Amino acid sequence: MAAVQRPTPAYSLRRRLLLLLLAVSALIWLATIAAAFLRAHDLADDIFDAHLQQTARLLLATEPTSGHVEVRPTPGAAGGEVLFQIWRRTPQGPVLALHSAGAGQTPLTAVEGFAETRWNGGEWRFYSEWSRDGLRQVQVGQSHDIRYALAQEAAMRLLAPLILGLPLLAAALWVAVGRGLVPLARIAEQLDRRPPDSPQPLGSGPVPAEVAPLVQALDGLFARIARLLDNERQFTANAAHELRTPLAALKTQAQVALRAGEGEVRQRALLNVLEGTERLARLVEQLLTLARLDPGANASLQPLDPRPLAREVCAVLAPAAQSRQVDLALDLAGSDGDGSLTLAGNGDLLRILLRNLVDNAIRYTREGGHVWVSLARDGERVVLAVADDGPGIPAEARERALGRFTRLAPARAEGSGLGLSIVQRVAELHGAALSLGVGPEGNGLRVLVVFPPLAA
Template sequence: MISIRQRLLVGLLVGLTLVLGAAGFATYYQARAEVNALFDYQLQQAALALRSKNLLALAISGAVGDSESDLLVQVWDRGGGLRYVSRKAWELPFATQPGFTDLLWRDERWRLFTLYIGDRIVQVAQPARLRRQMSADIAWRNLAPFLWLLPGMALVIWFGVGAGLRPLHRLAIDLQQRQPSALEPVGMERLPVEITPLVSALNDLLARLAQTLNAQRQFIADAAHELRTPLTAVRLQAEMAQRATHAVERAATLDDLRAGLLRASHLVEQLLALARLETDPAVDRMEPVDLLALAKQVIAEYAPLADDRPLDLGLLPSVAVTVAGDPGEWRILLGNLVDNAVRYTPAGGRVDVQVQSVGKDAVLTVSDTGPGIPVAERGRVFGRFQRGAQTTAPGSGLGLAIVQRIADRHQASIDLEDAATGQGLQVTVRARAVG
């Protein structure tokens, strides 16, 4: 498991170490440049000083070849003969190039300054290791205090990271101590700005979860309430079928039992559809939906039911128009509208479906010659388990609630009005066309 605390600590300490390392290198190279400039000046001044002094006297007096500075002085003639060397053990080869020279001799590097004075050539040299050693000493003296402070800085970082992560720790404790049913939003007071988006997203998740659980509880309550009556009827019809003594009576009772089972199955399907629509906040997929093709499919599906009543179910002159949405949900929407119209229209009536394109909108209408819905009741029939006062046909009162929910999810509008024939109801669904 990845630890934010460990990652922060490792990152900060590694970063601090790299910064100190870079500072050390920079300090060392800066010190080396200054030391080289200082020692080069010393070599040059030592050589220039020999122009006005007797070489032998200088050698005797020890003014050159200073053991403290580790300078080496050599005097050559123009022919390359060595006339004087301050330290026999450090004797270097003859160099003819005037000025500063870097020389590698016997596995050791030297810095050499050559000066021509009359018929003599003066060379003043110094081992390069002295310069490196002094540069390292200067860099160490500058960085040593910071290195000694490194453990203290690591400790400060440790406690600082812990203090910075404390709000996350408090949030974790708060969530751990909650009961499973406690879905209240987490308090946003005194939260660091960095974790505010996290807590806000968590609160959104809790709100959606609460909405889902409430919808599930409502579904269970509605299902228990609405299924009680049809299941009781099914049980009674089954008992009547058991007690029937004549074949005709038993057949009639079994037909009633079958019809009751179909009504209960239809109710369960509608309850499940409504529960899914209320728990999903948005459409799962957006695809082009051909409303004309969909209307033909739904009419073909409900044609046997219409013939059984009998009713005239058909498609009025329509045009092909496409909307965006979930094909399955549009299928449920139109299916519920046609199902309601077929159920509530008396025998010999008519149910018409039409698809039109009006401006930038697709318009889907389902009209019937049933009892219709009074204007005063049209607002409440979209609620769950709400049915028109004039309705006598069996039903659950969920069809229009499902239609309204699907329309809302697709930014579509629904209007209820009297049918154009003057009798019955016309339902108009309007959505933005695409393509």
């Protein structure tokens, strides 16, 4: 037996989960760092704005020396130097009375209060305020770089643990994800050790909620496989039994023909061999048909008119009906107002269904009896009816009659007991309802096949 080739894994679930968790963790951490940077920047703005305002008011409280004086810049918070200018209002206009080195000879800002603008090639924050008497104005300014530097420092303090802790987090997640996937590995081990014909379910112990649907689906699959194997074993046993009987009869008749001389006995034995061969061929044909229609088969359904199929089948089986003096009647009057009668069907399968129903009716009705075949419309549904005036099937035995290899009248029956089971399977493939009842004259059997409405 060839070794089973294991599929090449497309990806590692463990690695994918690890990467996803690390990516989500890193994104959350980076978002936290960004939020911390923005928060630190806002706090730095508040602190440095308060310092600028305090510096301006201290300068207003200082009486400047008369004339134009330049001094060193005022030291600011966190080492950020503050430039300043003090302007005095005169009848000739504003005069610069005092300024720090680097502040220049022109006003730092034209806006009263706080203002942020580009100055001297960089981003600066300015504050301007007049004295109470309106004679002096102080303008102070500080580069914005110090504020960004403090916010970046706060963000880096959070980024450093991320850089150092990410490998440790990856190792912890690798172990955690591995432990979380242990149930899947356990299930794979159970499946690897499982006998191919074992009907036992996997879900014998507690499993995680995420794995439970997989286990339930596998248990359902195993149950269906077990039923299929049981049906196959039963079908094989029944088929072997059914084939053994006609083969034994053929062998016996052939031996009789060999022992008999030229005459009537030999002729009768050879005729029996031919009849037995025909019955065996029919049995094999029905076995092959049933195997083709077993679970897993799919029918390609197309809109079609079943009346030509009914005419064809009745024409083919007319000689068999005449040989038994059976009156075979076909009624196709019940069509739509425009003369059409359409259903969703498969022509080959419907031919098999019609042939089995009509052939069964001819075989099981009495000699000189009647068989009726009709196609009619009942609302949106198409109804096929095949009836006879033979012995019929008792109500308590009708369900059993749909089983395989079931013959309710073995003393008289020539069939294999597969006809109605084939009909039932074809009806299932068409979504049709199959029912057995009493014939139109109160005796015999009437088989109804009701096809669903044709989809719009």
